[in-house]
Structure formats: structure tokens, C-alpha cells
Amino acid sequence: MTVRDIYLPVAAQPSVDALVGMSQLAEDAGYERVWLPETWGRDAVTTLTSIAEHTDGVGIGTSVMNVYFRSPTLIGQTAVTLQEVSEGRLRMGVGPSGPIVIEGWHGVDFERPLRRTRETIEVVKQVLDGETVNYDGDIFQLSGFRLRCDPPDPVPPVDAGGLGPKSVELAGRFADGWHALLMTRAGLRDRLEDFEGGTALGDRNREDQRVTLSLPCCALDDRERARDLTRQHVAFYIGGMGTYYRDALARQGYEDTAYEVAEKWASGEQAAATDAIGDDLLDAIAVAGTPEECREQIGRFESLSGVDALNVSFPRAAERDDIEATIDVLAP
Template sequence: MTAELDLLVRLGDYDRPQEVAERAIQAEELGFDRLTVGETTGWNIVPPLTLAADRTEELGISNDVISPYGRTPSMLAQTALTMQAAADGRYRFGIGPSSPAITERWHGQAFDRPLRRTREVIEIMRNVYEEGTPSYEGDIFEIPGLGYERGPSENPPPIDVGTLGPKATEMAGRFGDGWAPQLFTKDGLRDRLDDLERGAELGGKELSDLRVAPIVRGVASEDREEARAKARGTIAFMLGAYGPYYGDSVAGQGYPDVVEEIRAAWDDRNTDAMADALPDDVLDELAPAGTPEEVREWVRDYGQIEAVDAVRVGFVDGMTEADKRTTMEAIAELA
């Protein structure tokens, strides 16, 4: 497989930030190209990622994805540049429009014009990168600007954008250096790549200039049915309970009836019924779940989609440490 392998880990799976660094060491030893973590309502990502960067030598370090509502644009630029220094140039910064729940119920902000805000944050970050100042006049932000005390950066970290919809993905192509989508079938991803390419052209770039790293969540186990049950529960929950965006995206990829049934079960808070409403064929489209051989083949096929540069593999709910190790080892054979 020519595509790289990224490992996505969830901070909530660990008792101490140092354990994220231990996972990063495992990932590097197995041959993964990059480690990435998300940030929602748990730990701040910076300490565990800094530890991971410090204790590895070649492993790329990323985040999936920071909210543009949780920090000021200048602080996001400071964070990205600090992480790039800590990782000796191996860092990629990830940002996405976020969601109403995280924005309003955690950060206490109004979920207003998320795409415009994401674009302006990226532009302000680039001002700090390239000019050494956040000075900016936009629709949302007006910043007179002070000088970044370290000056313009000679090696700023690339900016990856996590999006789902057509206009958002066009924005990612136009203003980002990479794209990190999630919950796409192979055909759905190919269709959305057209939007990414259109955005790249608007930004004076080629599609090949962007690092395309779709996120998939799966599990490998010799107990095939147990693995599929765990993946089914996680994917169904994401479609029905994670707000509207994942469900709407998968519905638009050809499964509106499936999403409607899962959402109806979530209205009753019936997670068993949610899982039962996710058919085998749709699970197979969205997640690598089964024996190590099946998972390895699924990831290989996904990585062969034209324009995909990396497959970013994350875990599902309910996995034991043995499950995680088996999954990592199965996928790492592709490295």
C-alpha cells in the first residue's frame, strides 16, 4: 500500500497523558507514519502531544481537530508553532468547524457562521506564520496586531481541515494544506474529492498538494462477531447521537433510511436498537471490522483510492488493550 498509516487515539482511553506517549512509541515501533488525537471536552491536547513528540524520533504528530471557537486565532497559531518546535518539524495542525454541542455547551459560544470563522482563523494563523503578526480585518475578526515575539516562521506546520459537506470541503481545499474527513464510503469519498479539487483550484493549488487522510474507525479480532458488534455500536452511535452532521453525510451517501431508523432508536435512547438498525453492508462500507486479515484488506483497499495519501485508523468503543494491539499489528503489516 502506497498510502501512509496514521493512528488516531482517544485521550479518554488513558489515565495519564504520559500513556499517550507510550502509545506513540508503540506506533512508531510498528511502522505507523503519524499519531493523531482529538480534543473535545477532555484533556487539552497539547501536553500529551508534546510528550508523544518528545519520546519519538520519526513519527508524525497531529491533532484531529481543534475547534475554532475554543481558542483565539492568535493562540491557535502559538499552539501550532510551539508544537512544531516540540516535534522537530513533524507536526500538522488540524482544525474543523466543530459542532453546536461543543461550541455552545462546552465553550459557551454561539455556533455562528462556522465555515467563515474557520476560514478566518486559518488566514490569521498564516499571518502569524508568514508575517509574524495576527493583524487582520475580516467579517468576524478585526485584530490590530502585535508582533509575534519569535517572528515569522521558516517552517510552520501545515494546516489540515476536517470537513464533511461540499462547501466545507471546498473551503478545506482552498485554504488548507490537507483534508481529514470521516465516515465516508469509498464512493462517497470519491465524490467529495471533486469538491476538494475545486477548492484547491480556487486556492491556486493542485489536489496533489493536499494531504488527504480520511479517518476510519475499526477493530480487528480473531473473534469476528465480537469485533463487528463493537464497531457496529460505535458507528451507529456516531450516526444517531453525535449531532446532525455525520448522519446527514452518510444519508447523502445513499443511506437515508438507515440513518432515519438509527435516529429514531436514539430518540428512545435505545442503543441496542441503534446498532441493530445498521446493516452489515453499510457497516462494511464505513468501518474495517472483523478478523485481522479482513481489517488489513479493508484498509488496503481504502488506501488505494486515488488521491488518498494516508488512512487514519482509530479505535471503536469497548476495545480491550489486546484488541487495540491486535488491530495495530494487523494494520501495521501494510506499512
């Protein structure tokens, strides 16, 4: 059965209390988990701690915490702490992000993202086991660390984000799940083959792993506003967040559109970049329109074989009323 989660917005939110309120609304509406990324908004750890303290049953998760800003050992400690304060409701998501974020915003070299992600996952799992961490990797050489508190029970799963074939294979091989974003149905099927190939290489049990697909969603009575907000959001990711989303879209059969959007965005023509997102592409990777349309659209994504959870996310320019309306319309 495909479950529904919420991907909390990071842009232009007025307060931590607002994010807590959205999480409480999601809990009351029956969503399984709320995820929070770390980009240019509030840090995930402090915010998720507050959410955990003000909710009772909804799961929490990082999607994704990048592997460059914290050491793998500290990420493991963070997972231990979040699992404790949430009383066992954590699912940890990690990933490399991209060079715009890592180098441009934080001044850290974006080197060997796949290897760094793999080694981070392996070290985090050692920390979570509660045993002494001894690790001899290509990037990290660690010895002697051991938790001075009880290890978590249950141990939280550790997922990985990824867009390309190799990163998705890595998630299948070493992580407990994969987080997918801006995927068409056909593109997702291709990447699921990579994920399941990694599962086989790692001798993992696919039934113990979770694939989570994030969908930009906006369900409003004002159909055009819903679709315009979502179209702007997609254009921003393709044009304003480096080459990863552009290239991922190109691999899925939208190469001309992906490069047109990226070129127009880079030239300062953001309105033209947004207009280049046609209805066919919008409907292929997002859920946007009237409440009735959106319920039908999300049902088509739920029918995809191999997807375990749908993550309802929101356009970056959506206002709180838009977000809360969409949470209500798309409640499980």
C-alpha cells in the first residue's frame, strides 16, 4: 500500500510555529510522516525537534540532510537524538545536494559525492548500532568513537536521495530507501531498475526498503493559480538549482524543454522559463489544479509499481492558506 507523507516547505515560512502547525495538521489528516530539507531555511534538526515535541504519532524525517556540512559521526549522533526526542518516529534521509549549495553557499568543495554519500551511510549505521566506530574508507578514516548513551531502539532507517543512475543504484545498495524528485512515470521506472539493481548488489531485502516519490502539489479552487504556482516551482528547480534537475529531466525525454528553461532562467527571463513548462510536462511530474483534478492525478502516481510513499510537497511561492488547503484535499 502506498502511503502519503508531507514535505514541509522551507521558503518564506513565517516561523517554526507555522511548520509545527502544518505538521499537526498533517498528523490530524492521517499523513504518515513529515519531511524537512536543509537548504536556505531553518535547520532541520532544531525544527524537527520542535515538531516532535508538539506532535504525538506522525513520523519525522530529514529529506535530505547533506553529507558535507556535518561529519558522518555527528549525523549518526543527530539521528540518535532525533529518534529519542520523537520516541521512535525518525527516518533519516541523507544526500550530497549539489555544487551550488555546497560550494556556492557554504564554501565546501563538492568532491566525490557518491563516495561521500556511501561512506556517510556506512558510518551512520555503525553509530546507530552502538558499537565502537572503526572505519577505513577512501574519505573517512575513523576509530574509537562510541555512543555514551543507549543506542536507539528501534534503529531509524537511513535513506538516500539521488537523481542519476549511479546515485540511485547506491541508494539501493547501501541505504534503507530512496528519495525521488521531479520524476515522470517512465523516468521513475528506469530509476527503479537502478535502485533494485543496487538492492541485488548489496544483497538487501527490497521489502525492507522504501521508495519515496516527492510531488509538487497544489490543489485549489482557483485552478490557474494552482497551476501557475506549480509551474513556477518546476521552472525554478530546473533553471535555478544547478544542472542536476535539468539533466535528470533531459534523461526522461524532455531534453529540449529542460535546456530551454535553463537557458532562459540563466538569462534572467524567468517568466519565459516558466512559460516553457508545458501542460504535458507539468502533469507528468506534479499534481496541480482543482481539488477534483488533484485527487485523480495523485491516484495515478499511487498506482505506480515500486513506489512505497508519495511525498506531497508545495510550490515555493505558495502561501500558508494554499499549503493547508492542499494538505486537506490530498489527505489519505
